[in-house]
Amino acid sequence: MQTERASDVAIQTAGEVFADGMVIELLRDATTREEFSLVRSQKGVLDLKPTVSHAGRVYAPIRMNGSAFLKAVRFPTRVAPPESAKNLFTDVRALLYRYLAQTDTCLTAMVFTIFASWMAPVLPTAPILLIFAPAASPKNLTLQLLGLLCRHALPLTSLRRCDLHRVPMQLQPTLLLDEPDLRPEMQELLQSSAHRTTGIISGRGVVELYGPKIICSHKLPRGTALATEALRIALIPVAGQQPPLDKRAETEIAEEFQSRFLGYMLRNSSGVQTPSFAVSQFSPPLRDLAIGFGSAIVGDSELQQKILPLLSVQDEEIRADRASAADSILLEASLSFTHKSGKTNVRMDELAKEMSAIYTGRGIDQEPSAESVGWAVKRLGIPSGRINRSGNGLTFNVPTCRLIHTLALSHGVRAMQGGFFSKCRYCRELEAMIAQGETQAEVAEDAEVS
Numbered sequence: 157m158q159t160e161r162a163s164d165v166a167i168q169t170a171g172e173v174f175a176d177g178m179v180i181e182l183l184r185d186a187t188t189r190e191e192f193s194l195v196r197s198q199k200g201v202l203d204l205k206p207t208v209s210h211a212g213r214v215y216a217p218i219r220m221n222g223s224a225f226l227k228a229v230r231f232p233t234r235v236a237p238p239e240s241a242k243n244l245f246t247d248v249r250a251l252l253y254r255y256l257a258q259t260d261t262c263l264t265a266m267v268f269t270i271f272a273s274w275m276a277p278v279l280p281t282a283p284i285l286l287i288f289a290p291a292a293s294p295k296n297l298t299l300q301l302l303g304l305l306c307r308h309a310l311p312l313t314s315l316r317r318c319d320l321h322r323v324p325m326q327l328q329p330t331l332l333l334d335e336p337d338l339r340p341e342m343q344e345l346l347q348s349s350a351h352r353t354t355g356i357i358s359g360r361g362v363v364e365l366y367g368p369k370i371i372c373s374h375k376l377p378r379g380t381a382l383a384t385e386a387l388r389i390a391l392i393p394v395a396g397q398q399p400p401l402d403k404r405a406e407t408e409i410a411e412e413f414q415s416r417f418l419g420y421m422l423r424n425s426s427g428v429q430t431p432s433f434a435v436s437q438f439s440p441p442l443r444d445l446a447i448g449f450g451s452a453i454v455g456d457s458e459l460q461q462k463i464l465p466l467l468s469v470q471d472e473e474i475r476a477d478r479a480s481a482a483d484s485i486l487l488e489a490s491l492s493f494t495h496k497s498g499k500t501n502v503r504m505d506e507l508a509k510e511m512s513a514i515y516t517g518r519g520i521d522q523e524p525s526a527e528s529v530g531w532a533v534k535r536l537g538i539p540s541g542r543i544n545r546s547g548n549g550l551t552f553n554v555p556t557c558r559l560i561h562t563l564a565l566s567h568g569v570r571a572m573q574g575g576f577f578s579k580c581r582y583c584r585e586l587e588a589m590i591a592q593g594e595t596q597a598e599v600a601e602d603a604e605v606s
Contacts, residue, residue: 166207166216169194170308170328173277177426180208181418182217186233192217195235197422202235218326225324229310230303232414238423241456244416245271248305251409255301255401256294257394265389265466266302272452273306273330273368274421278428281350281448284386287372292393299332299372300401304410306330306368307417317342321356321363330368338377346371347382385441387449388470424454431460436590439566442471475568482524485511486532487564490550494557495577503549504529504540536563557582 171181178198185191194208194217207216220226249267252258265285272283289295303309310329312319315336323331336342348354349365356363377383401409431450435443446467450460489510493502504526511529515522524532530548533540539556543549550556561582576583 166214168218168326169215170218170326171277172210172215173425174210178210179422179425180210180215181422182231183235183418184231184233192231195418195422197425200423202422220324220327223324225310225327229308229327229329230410230414231308232418233411234415234418235422236412236415236419238419239416241271241420241424241453242459244420245453245459247416248413251413252301255399256298256391257398258294258392261466261469262389262391264462265387266298268449268452268463268466269368269370269387270302270305270417271420272449273309274417275425275428275452275454276307276330276368277328278425279448279451281444282366283368283449283452284346284350284382285370286376286383286386286388287370288376288388288390289372289374290391290393291374293391294394294398295334295372295374295391297398297401298391299334299370300406301409302370303332304406305413305417306332306370307421312336317345320345320365323363323365325363325365325367328367330370333369333371335373336371338371338373338375338382340380343377343380343382347380347385350385384474385445387445387466389466427454428452429454432457433461433464438467438471439474439568442467442474481567482511482528483532483536484564484567484569485514485524486529486536487560487567488514488569490538490560491564491569494552494560494582495580499552501543501549501551503543503547504533505547506549507533538563558585561586 169180169182171179173179176198178196180194180196183193183195183204185193193204193206194215195202195204196208207214209215218226245267248270249263252263252266256263269283269285272279276282287295287298289298299311303311308327308329309332310323310327311332311334312323313334315323315331315333317337317339323329336346345354345356345365346369349367349369352364352366354365356365371386376388428451430447433446433450435446438446446463449463453460486507489507490502492510493499493507508524508526508529512523526547530540533550538550538559540548540550543551561580565586576587578584
């Protein structure tokens, strides 16, 4: 009986994570730099193979003969010995500080992003880091270092939306985007690509865009979905000359840290868990960010929590932006009716009048119409309809009141920031729910420590 050769049936891959915990990753040959092999990890046992069999299928290293992309992406050449997440985290942060001399917040965010780039195949969402790079900041050096440290880093300059279908996503790259096109359509695609099954149509079929992305620009979006659902940092200008990063230093850094992160990823992919820390204090997009970045740190709850102060600052900015937005003003007006007036039915024109009063109190010349309020109500998903012959409005029944309170909390409405209204049953319910979530997180953390 003739046996099929593995090369005839093999699935070409740049890495796979299987449901039973087995992981395979690419290794580049340290001598030729042209050949690849696969390293397999299963139950902590590592072995190097030209092909890997699993569940009746054979996997082989991806082949892109003559591809400039394959040459542009860095791959590890070996697997380093086991080490703790804390040790690796500390060493990477020290390296970045030596070359970049940035703030603690900035450096910590970069290290979390590097970890998340390696663990992206098993994280709930792929990390996106937005880097604001003003004049005289070490923008190029930052991208250079991140290219040496991230998993399958692929640096691209001035990427446009029409270029996305040509990006070799089969390499599972971490895209380092220097001054990309950030028009609304491009932002939507980049933001959506943090989630699996996001793709665009190309001549090759559907290109899946899921994967880590680092976006560096002198001008970044604010108040958009991309800005809200990405970790944001700002580089600071650096006086004096920075340490040189020549070809030899590049090679040494990449050789050391690529192997260390590969070892970390292979040994810890099956141990990724949702962090035990409480995230109820954050607005919904920031909760997902906290869970995603925190999950990339395995086996160190104290280290996981270092992401929380970074996101707290960002959450305050988001809530401040939302507090001045029309949706937040509408929710605040709705709260005023539930807390003060005692009315069961409120027309859209009454809501518009209350919103105008709030705007006036903040020195904003804005007079929303009943029609614009109606559209805002639909956008927020608040049930509405005809309440009498005078027109449409809201009926403040129990489900609607609960929804308004929940939305107001997540949008950072000022009336909720000032504390809960003690005479309101819905405020008391929210307060109890938050307290219960924090207690459960503390119990989980205590159990983990013990």
